[in-house]
Amino acid sequence: MYADLWTVVGDTDRDQWEYTPLTTVGPLQFGMSPSEAATRMTAAGFTGDLVEMHPWNSQRSQHKAEFRKTQEREPYQTDVTAYYVEGVGLTCIVVDGLSGPQVSFDGMGLIGRIPSQLMNELGTYLAERDMGFTFTPQGDIANQELGFMPGVQRAGDMLLTRAVFANPDDRIVYTLDDVIPGEVWGHH
Structure with a gap:
């Protein structure tokens, strides 16, 4: 059972998703409700569970849905995690580096890569466009x-990239750092 904890899905065996900054990650669209997201993810072959989290603040509840490819993953494995804030909808999406869909942005694969390669490619992209x-x-x-922050995830004795996508809806916050739930930062 635990031998599969570090299994990495090959790039060609992953679902292929596109990212449009601050708008969509594959079938998911920022601002959609948990039920809308569940419908789209089910149509894409995923199943998920909605869980209530600590409240966003005293006025807004917060939920997350953990999705996995239907019948291909163990119940403890999560390929995509979606975070929702009451009254705002989907605000943050985390794609797993081991088994999540390959998410591409402007021809750049973001998931399951060697971290230094993605950082070099992303750095070049930003420099060529004079973006900070x-x-x-x-x-x-x-x-x-x-609207995304790359990160790393352990895959046995090596690290692979994962990505956190967010839309800091100005009804609640103004930066990516503020809309990403604290539990996301502790993941390796």
Whole structure:
């Protein structure tokens, strides 16, 4: 059972998704309700469970849905995690580096890559467009305008990339850092 904890799905065996900054990640659209997201993910072959989380603040509840490819993953494996804030909808999406869909942005694969290769490619992309960058809490480069933060995830004795996509809806916050739930930062 635990031998499969570090299994990495090959790039060609992953679902292939596109990312449109601050708008969509594959079939998911920022702002959609949990039921709308569940319907789209079910149509894409995923199953998921909605879980209530600590409230966003005293006025807004927060939920997350953990999706996995139907009948291909163990119940403890999560390929995509979607976070929702009451009154705002889908605000954050985390794609697993081991088994999640390959998400591409402007021809750049973001998931399941060697971290230094993605950081070099992303750095070149930002420099060629004269876009600034920030550092994630883990020390990777990111850009607020692009609406995603790359990160790393352990795969046995090596690290692979995963990505956190977010839309900081101005009804609640103004930066990516503020809309991404704290539990996301502790994941490796």
